[in-house]
Amino acid sequence: MASGSGPPLEVLVVDDNPRFGELAEMFLEDEFEDIAVETATSAGEGERLLNEHDIDCVVSDYQMPERDGIEFLQAVREESPDLPFILMTGNGDETVASRAITAGVTDYIPKEAGSEHYDLLAHRIRNVVERQQAEAAKKARNRRIRRVYERINDGFVALDTEWRLTYMNSHATELLGREREQLLGKELSEVFPGVRETEFYDAATDVVAEQEVIAVEEQVDLIDAWIEARIFPDVDGLSIYFREITGRKERERSLERSRKRYRALVDAAPAAILVTDAESGDIVEANRAAEELLGRSADDLTGENHSAIHPAEDKKLYDSLFRERVDSGSGLVNRHADGSQIYVETAAGDRIPVEITSQVIELEDERLIQSVIRDVVKRS
Structure with a gap:
């Protein structure tokens, strides 16, 4: 049966037992029209197929000669950090699962026989691919947004609900005279002592409470300049555009x-x-x-x-x-x-x-x- 529309998901199954690959290809392609399977019997062959095909998800056995599944995973991660990778392990082998998580595995399942196993595998494949695609779309959207913020002439910073700085554009770093690494992830009053006693902080507090845009002008002693700020409520905190207006003042x-x-x-x-x-x-x-x-x-x-x-x-x-x-x-x-x-x-x-x-x-x-x-x- 099919799940959704569009081209099928390209899945690479790697197992040193050719029979397992054949069964995986037969069950997954016969039962699920949205999944197409390529098979390999070694990590080396799997790497070659990854270079030749646009693979959406890798499914690999753990126990393989020459290189095991985790070593294969580590090689894949060097070239494709975000490619969904499902590792099949033996029942109860928590040590292997722990190593796989450390190496960056997306998911792991016990390796079993029977059609139920392939139903579960198909479900896991769809889940990890959908998550990866959603995350990739989110990253692409964030990159586009950041490009927009970098093009505007105002300084821009974003705060989360805990008043931590989550983003700032290059104009903000210039106006504030601070590097991103010094500020991102830190609470506002930690990096700007005395900010709680300012008109800006009072205005930002009102924006959170009223969910309305507020503009404020204030002389900021920390950078010895007048700043005009427009503070906007956001779903996960505050968005703040600001510019220096010392000359105007x-x-x-x-x-x-x-x-x-x-x-x-x-x-x-x-x-x-x-x-x-x-x-x-x-x-x-x-x-x-x-x-x-x-x-x-x-x-x-x-x-x-x-x-x-x-x-x-x-x-x-x-x-x-x-x-x-x-x-x-x-x-x-x-x-x-x-x-x-x-x-x-x-x-x-x-x-x-x-x-x-x-x-x-x-x-x-x-x-x-x-x-x-x-x-x-x-x-x-």
């Missing part, structure tokens, strides 16, 4: 220092100044002089559209003027296109004629319009 700190200095200068300026986002037109900064001119606090003005400081009936005109200032990058505005005066409206409803001098400010992550607003009546 330094730029952010520098930009923040520049912004603080700029805010201080704007706030201290005697003229009214509004800073507006060039894309949205929303006010992002207002100094004290602007608060006094408009009768509104900076908190109240922030987030309002730029047109909120002008009379409502002229909104379209002011929008047009604002876009002109954005496109030109700078300019002095004190009249509409029709020659009428530009006004701002205070919180009390007073209309004040003004001139507006604008300048575009290009920052790393945003484009702003700085507008200096002067009361033309007070100036005159």
Whole structure:
């Protein structure tokens, strides 16, 4: 009878008794359509057939002249470490079984006569071949996955459920300044002392508990660098992608220092100044002089559209003027296109004629319009 589909399993039976090989070939091929048999009467002949045929499984007797089954097994293992190999031993010969296991045997069975023996042998053959094929497929899949991980620009490490490092790509070794051999198989806190007191560890713990992806940024003293990590739950632990962001953090700190200095200068300026986002037109900064001119606090003005400081009936005109200032990058505005005066409206409803001098400010992550607003009546 057949088991499954596809080409038959190619089995090499090695026994110095030709009659046993003939019986094995007859019983296995007649009873099991998914098994094809080659026979040999010595280890040397078996090696020759292994070189000439694509064999899926070897079945060998233990007691053979010149070289016994274990010596044959050792020779096979030198060339084919993963080839399924079943050794037939005498009943109760546990010493031979122990030696066979040490030599890397896949399975062993007592050598007996009768059709039941071949039923058992066929069952064992299928089992060991299926296990080997599954293991080979798993290894191939892991190799493909590792090739993918080696091609990505991020560092990547995998942790099992005991927080042991089970895999890391070459980018991870470079970023961490450690070799794989120093880390793999070891618990995280063993190789990174103090990790339990970090935001990263807290985030990883939350990922395990919530089974949700979490991103975290933290300065890692151990490697003297800022790291951005994305932590993913996995069926057997955690997958972590990380990259160094020290340069980005330094730029952010520098930009923040520049912004603080700029805010201080704007706030201290005697003229009214509004800073507006060039894309949205929303006010992002207002100094004290602007608060006094408009009768509104900076908190109240922030987030309002730029047109909120002008009379409502002229909104379209002011929008047009604002876009002109954005496109030109700078300019002095004190009249509409029709020659009428530009006004701002205070919180009390007073209309004040003004001139507006604008300048575009290009920052790393945003484009702003700085507008200096002067009361033309007070100036005159």
